[in-house]
Amino acid sequence: GVRTPSLVAREVMAHTDHHLLVGEGAQRFARQMGFTIVPDLNTEHSRREWLKWKQKTDPEHYLDFDDERAYGTIHCNGVTAKGDVAGVTTTSGLAWKIPGRVGDSPILGAGNFVDNAVGAGGSTGRGEANLFSLASFLIVEEMRRGAHPKDAALTALKRIVANTVEKRLLNGRGKPNFQVKFYVVSKTGQHAGVALYGGSDATYAVCAASGPRTPAMDYLIEGTASGG
Numbered sequence: 061g062v063r064t065p066s067l068v069a070r071e072v073m074a075h076t077d078h079h080l081l082v083g084e085g086a087q088r089f090a091r092q093m094g095f096t097i098v099p100d101l102n103t104e105h106s107r108r109e110w111l112k113w114k115q116k117t118d119p120e121h122y123l124d125f126d127d128e129r130a131y132g133t134i135h136c137n138g139v140t141a142k143g144d145v146a147g148v149t150t151t152s153g154l155a156w157k158i159p160g161r162v163g164d165s166p167i168l169g170a171g172n173f174v175d176n177a178v179g180a181g182g183s184t185g186r187g188e189a190n191l192f193s194l195a196s197f198l199i200v201e202e203m204r205r206g207a208h209p210k211d212a213a214l215t216a217l218k219r220i221v222a223n224t225v226e227k228r229l230l231n232g233r234g235k236p237n238f239q240v241k242f243y244v245v246s247k248t249g250q251h252a253g254v255a256l257y258g259g260s261d262a263t264y265a266v267c268a269a270s271g272p273r274t275p276a277m278d279y280l281i282e283g284t285a286s287g288g
Contacts, residue, residue: 221280257281
């Protein structure tokens with residue numbers, strides 16, 4: 061019920077001894093912290109899409125429906141002039157998910173992880189893949205061992221590929237049929253954007269003293285998630 065959940069998450073970090081607040085308790089906390097609770101977060105477009113989905117899917121067979129699933133995750137890392145590291149992941153969640161599903165974005169070590177002595181890593185794409193691999197934690201640990209952000213992210217992507225064994229998650233080439241992207245920065249300001257698959261949408265934004273730019277991501281697998 062809050063339009064800016066990442067700001068609520070920051071209040072949990074700043075004012076409580078907890079890592080996670082969920083469900084009604086999270087909403088109650090948000091209200092206590094002064095956030096406006098709105099009765100409906102839908103837009104006209106999202107409501108139309110939801111109604112279309114309700115008409116098409118059998119609620120007993122969620123896995124059978126995969127009609128242009130939409131994603132809406134944003135990850136951002138930063139290093140201050142003093143060398144402090146920060147990271148945030150905010151998401152609208154997976155479209156058509158079963159109520160109660162928790163993705164990787166709020167789970168420290170999965171969709172987002174920061175160690176001020178090392179750096180930060182975060183992700184967009186299939187959250188369950190990051191949950192199985194604790195991918196962001198792995199990336200930061202690889203950097204702790206001396207790996208460049210690019211190499212650290214490639215290690216995590218290889219782990220995801222190795223952990224993806226369900227046939228429904230594999231394309232015709234036996235590779236994952238989904239996309240995952242990592243955004244990584246070290247404490248010294250080295251950075252990388254690395255995707256499971258490349259393509260025109262595999263870019264990331266960088267803003268440094270020299271100004272903003274949008275370089276192409278490195279990637280692990282040639283072709284596309286669909287098998288092309």
